[in-house]
Each structure stands twice: as C-alpha cells, then as structure tokens.
Amino acid sequence: MTMDITQLAPQELPARVSELAGAGARLVQISAVALPVTAAGETPAVELTYSFDKNGALSHQRLLAAPGGKVPSVSGVYFPAFLYENEIHEQFGVDFEGMAVDFKGTLYKTAVRVPFAVAAPVKKTPPPANPGEPQAK
Amino acid sequence: MKTTIIPLGPQHPVLPEPLSFDLVLDNERVIEAIPSIGFIHRGLELLAPKRDFEEFVMIAERICGICSFMHGMGYCSAVEDVMALPVPRRALQLRVILAELSRVHSHLLWLGLAADAFGFENLFMQTWRLREDVLDIFEETTGGRVIFNIVKVGGMRKDVDDATLARIAAKLESIKPQLKQITDVFLNDYTVRNRLAGLAVLSGAQARELCVVGPMLRASGVAEDQRTRSPMYAGLDWEVVTEPDGDCYSRCRVRVREIFQSINLISQVAGKMAADGVAVKAAGAPNGEAFFRAEQPRGEVVYYVRGNGTRFLERFRVRTPTFANVPAVIKLLKGVELADVPTIILTIDPCISCMER
Amino acid sequence: MTIASMIPAALANLFRKPATRLYPFTVREPFTRTRGSITMREAECIFCGICQAKCPSKAIAVVRAAKTWQVDQLRCLACMRCVEVCPKKCIEARSDRPAPYGSDRAGSIEKKTAPAAPPPAPAQP
Numbered sequence: 001m002t003m004d005i006t007q008l009a010p011q012e013l014p015a016r017v018s019e020l021a022g023a024g025a026r027l028v029q030i031s032a033v034a035l036p037v038t039a040a041g042e043t044p045a046v047e048l049t050y051s052f053d054k055n056g057a058l059s060h061q062r063l064l065a066a067p068g069g070k071v072p073s074v075s076g077v078y079f080p081a082f083l084y085e086n087e088i089h090e091q092f093g094v095d096f097e098g099m100a101v102d103f104k105g106t107l108y109k110t111a112v113r114v115p116f117a118v119a120a121p122v123k124k125t126p127p128p129a130n131p132g133e134p135q136a137k
Numbered sequence: 138m139k140t141t142i143i144p145l146g147p148q149h150p151v152l153p154e155p156l157s158f159d160l161v162l163d164n165e166r167v168i169e170a171i172p173s174i175g176f177i178h179r180g181l182e183l184l185a186p187k188r189d190f191e192e193f194v195m196i197a198e199r200i201c202g203i204c205s206f207m208h209g210m211g212y213c214s215a216v217e218d219v220m221a222l223p224v225p226r227r228a229l230q231l232r233v234i235l236a237e238l239s240r241v242h243s244h245l246l247w248l249g250l251a252a253d254a255f256g257f258e259n260l261f262m263q264t265w266r267l268r269e270d271v272l273d274i275f276e277e278t279t280g281g282r283v284i285f286n287i288v289k290v291g292g293m294r295k296d297v298d299d300a301t302l303a304r305i306a307a308k309l310e311s312i313k314p315q316l317k318q319i320t321d322v323f324l325n326d327y328t329v330r331n332r333l334a335g336l337a338v339l340s341g342a343q344a345r346e347l348c349v350v351g352p353m354l355r356a357s358g359v360a361e362d363q364r365t366r367s368p369m370y371a372g373l374d375w376e377v378v379t380e381p382d383g384d385c386y387s388r389c390r391v392r393v394r395e396i397f398q399s400i401n402l403i404s405q406v407a408g409k410m411a412a413d414g415v416a417v418k419a420a421g422a423p424n425g426e427a428f429f430r431a432e433q434p435r436g437e438v439v440y441y442v443r444g445n446g447t448r449f450l451e452r453f454r455v456r457t458p459t460f461a462n463v464p465a466v467i468k469l470l471k472g473v474e475l476a477d478v479p480t481i482i483l484t485i486d487p488c489i490s491c492m493e494r
Numbered sequence: 495m496t497i498a499s500m501i502p503a504a505l506a507n508l509f510r511k512p513a514t515r516l517y518p519f520t521v522r523e524p525f526t527r528t529r530g531s532i533t534m535r536e537a538e539c540i541f542c543g544i545c546q547a548k549c550p551s552k553a554i555a556v557v558r559a560a561k562t563w564q565v566d567q568l569r570c571l572a573c574m575r576c577v578e579v580c581p582k583k584c585i586e587a588r589s590d591r592p593a594p595y596g597s598d599r600a601g602s603i604e605k606k607t608a609p610a611a612p613p614p615a616p617a618q619p
Contacts, residue, residue: 003428027348028430029439029456051428051439056366058428080348080464101467108175108493119183121451195550195573273525280529286573294578295527 030084034120043067044120075100154489170470185453215429228292243434292416351436357383363432538584545576
C-alpha cells in the first residue's frame with residue numbers, strides 16, 4: 001500500500017502545519033516509533049508521524065526527533081494536538097515546546113518513566129568476520 | 138468571584154469507564170474543566186513486540202469491551218494490508234455484518250447511558266433489555282457476548298451459514314417496532330428534549346477545527362464517515378447520516394438513525410453473501426508499515442502497524458475516536474450548568490479504555 | 495395517578511409471574527457455539543504439549559514423561575485455541591461455564607492422566 005509521506009526537519013513543522021490548516025486539512029493522529037538503539041539503556045531517536053486528512057485522503061509528515069531533541073508543538077494551530085504530544089512526551093521522552101495544555105509528565109503516571117523509550121529494540125550487530133572471510137551482513 | 142473546585146469522577150454513575158474532571162465552578166456554572174486521565178492505562182501497545190502477530194489479535198480485541206470486534210478487525214485489516222493477503226470476500230462480508238451489529242449494540246448502550254445521565258432510569262433499563270437481543274445474536278454466532286474471538290489475520294475463524302444470517306436479519310427486523318417505541322421517547326418526549334436541545338452546540342466549522350470525529354462531527358452537519366472509503370460498503374444502498382444543529386439532541390438523533398441504518402445494512406449484506414471461504418493462511422511475517430482507518434461506533438479509528446519481517450511486530454498503535462473527541466469536551470464544558478456536565482461528557486460517547494489502551 | 499389507582503396495579507404485580515428468569519434456579523440453555531469451558535478425553539491424548547504452547551493465558555500444563563495434563567479453569571479464557579491446534583482432536587469445547595469457585599480456588603484445576611494400560615492377555619498354552 002503506497003503512503004503519502006513527506007520527510008521534514010523539526011524546524012520546518014510549524015510552517016507546514018499552518019499551510020495544511022489553511023487548506024482545511026484535519027489532524028488525524030500523531031504517532032511515534034522508538035528507533036532501534038545500539039545498546040540497551042540508550043535514549044532512542046523517535047520517529048514522529050503527523051497524519052492529516054484532506055477530503056478523505058491521508059497524508060503524512062514524518063520527522064525525526066534526535067535523542068534529547070526538542071520539537072515545536074502544533075497545538076497552537078490544532079488544539080487537540082496537545083493530548084497526543086503529552087502522551088508522546090510521557091511515553092517516549094520527546095520534548096515539545098509550547099504545548100497548549102501541559103500535563104508536565106502526569107498524564108498517565110506509569111511506574112516506569114518513558115516506558116516506550118526504555119523498551120526500544122536493540123539493533124543486533126552482525127558477528128565479527130573470521131580472518132580471510134568477508135563480513136557477514 | 139469566589140470559585141469552588143469539585144471533582145467529577147473518576148468513579149461516577151454515568152461514566153462507563155474512569156475519567157476525571159476537576160470542575161472550577163462559580164455557583165453552578167462551570168468556568169473551567171481540568172481533565173485527568175490514565176486510570177485505566179494498561180500499556181497494551183508495548184505488548185506488540187512480545188507476542189506473535191497472529192496471537193496479538195486477542196490482545197487487540199481486549200482493548201475495550203464495547204468496541205472489541207472492530208479493534209480485532211482493524212488490527213487484522215492493518216496486518217493484512219502490510220502482508221497483502223487476499224482475504225476472501227465472504228470473510229469481509231461477515232466482518233461488515235458483525236461490525237454493523239457492534240454499532241447497533243454500542244449505540245443502544247449509549248442511549249441507555251444517556252437516559253441514565255439525565256435521570257430516566259426506566260428508559261435505560263428498557264434500552265438495555267433490547268440490547269440483550271443483539272448480545273444473544275453475538276453469542277449464537279461467535280460464542281461470546283462481549284469478546285468474540287472470531288476474527289483472525291487472513292479472515293475469520295468460524296463461518297456463519299447463510300440460513301443463520303437470514304434468521305439474524307429477520308430477528309433484527311422484528312425488534313424494530315420496540316426499537317421505534319424506545320427511540321421515540323428519546324426524540325419526542327418533552328422532558329428529554331428539554332435536557333438535550335440546545336446543549337453544547339458545536340458548529341460545523343468549530344467541529345472541523347477541533348478535529349472531532351464520528352457522530353459528533355456528523356451531528357454538526359459534516360458528512361464524513363470512513364465507511365464511504367471502504368469497498369465493502371460501495372455496493373450497498375445507504376447514505377451518511379447527518380444532522381444540522383450540532384447540539385446534544387442532534388447527536389442523539391444521529392445515533393438513533395444509525396441504528397436503523399445498520400439494521401438495514403445487515404439485511405442487505407446477508408442477502409448477497411459470497412461463497413469463497415472464510416480465511417486464507419497468513420504465510421510469512423509482516424514486513425512494512427500500514428495505516429488502516431475504520432468507522433467505529435464512536436468515530437474514525439486509525440490503526441498503525443509496522444513489521445520488520447519477524448513474527449513480532451515492531452510497533453502497533455491505535456488512535457481511537459475518543460482520543461480525538463476529548464479535547465472538544467474540555468472546550469464544550471466551559472459555561473454550562475453543573476447538572477448538564479454528565480450529559481455533555483456522555484455526548485462524545487467516551488470509551489476511556491479505548492482511549493488509554 | 496392517585497393512590498387508589500395504584501393499589502390494583504400493586505396487587506396485580508404481587509400475584510403475577512416474575513418478569514425475569516430466577517437464576518440460579520432456572521438456568522438458560524447455552525447456545526451450541528457458546529464458548530464455555532474445555533475438557534479433554536484422556537484416552538486419545540498423546541501428551542505432545544502443543545495445547546500448552548498455544549494457550550495464551552498459560553492455563554494448561556502438560557508433563558509428557560508422567561503423562562499428566564491439567565487445566566486451570568480459572569485461567570482458561572475459553573478461547574478454544576487448544577481445541578483448534580490439538581493434533582488428536584481430543585480437547586472438547588463445551589458450551590456450559592464451570593460452576594463458581596470459592597476464594598480458595600478449590601477444585602479449579604482439572605487433572606487428567608493417561609488411563610492405565612489393560613493387562614496383557616494370558617499366553618496361549
């Protein structure tokens with residue numbers, strides 16, 4: 001299934017979102033995926049996908065939040081975005097600047113902080129090649 | 138101005154699931170409503186990398202008891218999209234029938250809760266008694282009243298033969314007179330109208346701006362329904378149910394009309410069933426990502442699945458309609474009387490266990 | 495409505511049949527497909543352990559060497575996966591729920607063992 005995905009840098013997000021709001025698009029959802037880390041316990045980079053619906057067609061804006069990086073909030077343009085951003089902040093540890101309603105980490109109050117970041121998969125490194133043999137992929 | 142803060146919830150007789158609001162009141166008028174959620178957060182999405190993707194259907198179904206079938210169906214459809222499985226037409230038709238039955242039972246449940254919210258307990262009991270007939274249909278075809286365990290990646294686990302489907306359609310037609318009697322009370326009774334009309338008005342433009350979905354959106358005049366995008370509904374005779382006024386009464390009316398429409402859709406599909414089997418084997422493992430959107434009774438639900446070629450999914454995410462509608466409630470609660478607060482919270486049809494997973 | 499008009503209604507209700515089913519004295523017949531509980535025919539079981547592997551709530555425990563099989567009815571979800579995957583089709587789906595258990599869970603674990611082999615026939619003289 002082909003998906004309409006545009007890659008962005010975090011700084012480009014507010015301009016693109018204002019453009020979409022002006023065209024009458026509806027914010028469908030914001031989701032996050034914790035990308036694999038090289039060693040357990042490391043803070044993962046988080047891939048954010050903002051999905052918009054225009055006349056029934058779904059389009060996605062995708063950006064990468066580096067570990068410890070900040071992403072500008074879109075809740076000034078789309079008010080419901082604050083709920084998604086608070087959830088992603090609590091589950092993945094991404095910092096959103098300027099949320100309309102900020103729960104400051106008390107939305108879910110889980111026993112383990114940032115549970116999805118803690119559970120990020122560890123990238124398996126291929127075993128070292130024996131001398132004289134090519135490196136296994 | 139002296140204000141009082143009172144808590145509503147997390148346990149409250151009208152709320153099907155725990156949701157908390159701190160209401161800042163000036164006498165009986167709400168100035169601000171501060172929400173608190175997270176009472177039923179189970180972290181089900183974290184289980185996706187730990188369970189075989191075919192077994193994960195059982196967890197997806199248990200996200201919520203009211204919307205259980207459509208969660209299972211949505212998950213399976215998203216995985217089938219990723220794996221490009223050719224699901225047989227009969228399986229898809231059975232899914233449509235069970236989805237529309239889910240809509241009937243969910244709207245009847247909501248009508249009962251709405252009656253309870255404005256104090257009409259007898260109507261609540263009568264509506265739920267009618268709902269028992271629908272739950273009996275579920276038990277007869279799938280084996281369970283709430284959690285069905287009938288959908289799997291690749292199709293359905295069991296078939297329902299055409300004779301049973303015809304009997305179900307006939308049974309639903311036969312409960313229509315009682316349904317009309319009960320819904321007439323909701324739509325025409327003087328006291329009910331007094332409680333619902335003119336309350337929490339959301340114009341079409343405001344509804345779009347707040348990104349609400351489902352009957353909330355359709356009651357404000359916006360004709361958006363995810364079933365229009367599904368090929369399974371393309372050959373059927375139906376149209377999107379909308380109402381122009383955008384108040385609680387309109388939302389009640391939209392849901393009542395959708396019950397009758399769903400019974401009609403079930404009769405239509407039951408008469409045109411294909412005969413090409415109910416499942417294909419899900420060979421291999423999902424590799425890739427897909428978004429799948431469906432129309433749950435509460436609105437548009439989005440499933441996101443990402444697989445990496447192993448039998449364990451990398452990510453599973455559900456964006457439920459209640460998650461999209463709750464910010465609207467925070468705005469709608471400003472300036473209303475205290476006695477109307479439960480009715481307004483119920484008007485979005487909150488399913489908090491879906492929202493928090 | 496006056497009190498006078500309520501009295502005949504109240505008296506009539508006193509002597510009418512109850513509108514609801516008097517559970518547990520009358521129990522409704524379950525449907526054929528109702529997923530109630532499981533049971534196992536021990537004569538056909540080969541103790542392979544596939545049902546244990548597939549059970550999502552880990553309700554079944556099989557010990558192959560000792561030829562024992564047990565199900566914890568309180569953990570069993572009646573999902574019927576074991577019925578589907580059993581190679582000998584010896585697990586049976588039942589449509590009735592097990593009776594309630596006390597807080598000590600007594601009797602909730604159903605144990606089955608392989609039936610004793612019949613004694614060998616006496617050698618022909």
